[in-house]
Amino acid sequence: MSIATALDAIALLLGERLSRSKSELTAHGRSESYFPLTPPDAVAYPESTEEVQALVAICAEHGCPVTGWGAGTSLEGHGLAVRGGVVVDFARMNKVLEIRPTDMDVTVQPGVTREALNEELRATGLFFPVDPGANASLGGMAMTRASGTTTVRYGTMRDNVLGLQVVLADGRVIRTGTRARKSAAGYDLTALMVGSEGTLGLVTELTLRLHGVPEATSAGICAFPDMGSAVTAVMEVIQMGIPMARIEFVDDATARAFTAYSGMEMAEAPHLLVEFHGSPESVAQDAERFGEIVADHGASPFRWSAREEERRALWALRHNGYYAILAARKGSRAVVTDMCVPISQLARAVEETQADIAASGVPGPILGHVGDGNFHAVLLVDPEQPAELETAKQLSHRMAERALALGGTCTGEHGVGQGKIGFMEAEHGAGWDVMGEIKRALDPQGLMNPGKLVRQG
Numbered sequence: 130m131s132i133a134t135a136l137d138a139i140a141l142l143l144g145e146r147l148s149r150s151k152s153e154l155t156a157h158g159r160s161e162s163y164f165p166l167t168p169p170d171a172v173a174y175p176e177s178t179e180e181v182q183a184l185v186a187i188c189a190e191h192g193c194p195v196t197g198w199g200a201g202t203s204l205e206g207h208g209l210a211v212r213g214g215v216v217v218d219f220a221r222m223n224k225v226l227e228i229r230p231t232d233m234d235v236t237v238q239p240g241v242t243r244e245a246l247n248e249e250l251r252a253t254g255l256f257f258p259v260d261p262g263a264n265a266s267l268g269g270m271a272m273t274r275a276s277g278t279t280t281v282r283y284g285t286m287r288d289n290v291l292g293l294q295v296v297l298a299d300g301r302v303i304r305t306g307t308r309a310r311k312s313a314a315g316y317d318l319t320a321l322m323v324g325s326e327g328t329l330g331l332v333t334e335l336t337l338r339l340h341g342v343p344e345a346t347s348a349g350i351c352a353f354p355d356m357g358s359a360v361t362a363v364m365e366v367i368q369m370g371i372p373m374a375r376i377e378f379v380d381d382a383t384a385r386a387f388t389a390y391s392g393m394e395m396a397e398a399p400h401l402l403v404e405f406h407g408s409p410e411s412v413a414q415d416a417e418r419f420g421e422i423v424a425d426h427g428a429s430p431f432r433w434s435a436r437e438e439e440r441r442a443l444w445a446l447r448h449n450g451y452y453a454i455l456a457a458r459k460g461s462r463a464v465v466t467d468m469c470v471p472i473s474q475l476a477r478a479v480e481e482t483q484a485d486i487a488a489s490g491v492p493g494p495i496l497g498h499v500g501d502g503n504f505h506a507v508l509l510v511d512p513e514q515p516a517e518l519e520t521a522k523q524l525s526h527r528m529a530e531r532a533l534a535l536g537g538t539c540t541g542e543h544g545v546g547q548g549k550i551g552f553m554e555a556e557h558g559a560g561w562d563v564m565g566e567i568k569r570a571l572d573p574q575g576l577m578n579p580g581k582l583v584r585q586g
């Protein structure tokens with residue numbers, strides 16, 4: 130029983146689609162964030178569920194760790210093979226299998242990216258709304274229970290995955306869920322798998338909910354004197370039932386980074402970026418009413434437009450936010466934090482975090498999905514200065530503690546990976562032990578993405 134014998138058997142199964150080249154191992158040993166290079170022993174590129182099933186059976190026989198890989202954009206070192214073994218890259222399982230416009234659902238392979246799916250859906254008048262910014266794979270998004278700018282209206286991956294096909298650690302293939310919009314038939318295995326970060330099995334198919342492309346869209350931006358007024362305004366807008374499709378905030382440091390990166394002039398102040406979906410009349414009315422409400426909270430005039438180019442430019446700015454912030458400190462690496470609190474606690478959480486960051490000496494612009502109570506600090510550290518990485522980790526640690534103290538969670542969307550495992554006990558108590566028991570029941574050898582999410586044996 131060894132990794133080497135498993136890899137020899139997988140090489141017989143996949144031929145050249147099992148790679149041990151240094152460049153492939155390095156590419157699959159890197160993360161978007163600050164985690165050290167952790168190359169696996171090999172990278173496999175299966176093309177079908179049957180190949181994944183055979184690969185997992187070989188790994189079970191020889192005790193070889195198996196870690197899934199989508200687009201590699203996760204931020205907490207999720208996909209790094211910390212115990213070695215084989216990384217299963219789903220890039221070749223990238224087909225949209227069936228679109229069913231009448232039922233508004235679609236079945237895809239896990240390597241399809243969200244942008245590729247929306248491109249494929251273009252002619253149908255439907256779209257898949259979950260938008261984590263990065264062009265992530267749908268398999269990876271399901272496994273991290275991703276969400277993003279549109280969650281306030283369309284929900285997270287939890288709300289938009291109807292069913293999955295999963296290869297379990299012992300090589301069995303199961304289907305979870307159905308295409309029905311609801312079911313009362315037993316334990317919800319789809320919900321168990323979504324957010325499991327590849328620790329319970331490898332996903333080889335997903336059935337997803339689709340939504341109608343809105344007839345019209347309007348989007349706009351305004352500045353606030355301080356973060357507290359911006360958050361209070363958002364709470365009022367939500368309470369008044371104005372249906373926002375996106376509502377994002379950025380702090381003054383992020384606005385400065387945006388201006389430097391994009392050339393689009395923004396005041397150095399907290400801003401809200403907002404989008405409305407509906408009919409041409411309703412999106413205009415929503416934008417007008419939003420402008421009136423935020424003006425009562427000291428906001429600058431709400432500049433909005435229903436023109437597609439202007440809307441795209443606004444969201445390109447937001448989607449490039451991470452890279453704009455990274456560019457604000459040349460040569461830096463980012464520790465990206467992620468906390469989520471009840472919206473009534475959001476202003477306090479942001480203000481306390483800003484004060485903590487300012488006292489630390491590490492730059493850390495803040496941006497987030499204000500409608501969900503979720504925000505991120507992008508802590509910029511000099512890779513040559515280990516003390517800065519330590520300071521950033523301590524800041525991130527205090528943010529997670531702050532989230533829990535305010536009734537929230539240590540991660541609203543990025544997931545646990547390696548970075549948040551230290552908070553699982555504080556957040557879940559005995560519930561974390563139950564997660565460990567589920568893991569041991571489904572993966573008694575601990576081979577599926579070992580070292581992540583549950584208590585380590």
Ligand SMILES: Cc1cc2nc3c(=O)[nH]c(=O)nc-3n(C[C@H](O)[C@H](O)[C@H](O)COP(=O)(O)OP(=O)(O)OC[C@H]3O[C@@H](n4cnc5c(N)ncnc54)[C@H](O)[C@@H]3O)c2cc1C
Pocket residue numbers: 161196197198199200201202203204207208219239260261262263265266267268269270271272273274275276277278326327328330331332333451452542543578
């Ligand atoms: C600039 C930027 C902005 C971001 N913004 C957001 C945001 O707003 N919201 C958000 O939620 N996230 C955000 N992220 C994080 C990231 O995009 C998400 O975590 C995304 O869901 C990861 O998808 P991926 O395909 O890259 O998965 P990967 O990173 O490849 O994998 C993620 C996890 O899933 C497992 N996995 C992947 N595929 C499978 C499979 N088929 N079967 C079993 N396990 C599998 C991996 O082992 C790993 O544990 C951002 C990242 C970047 C770089």
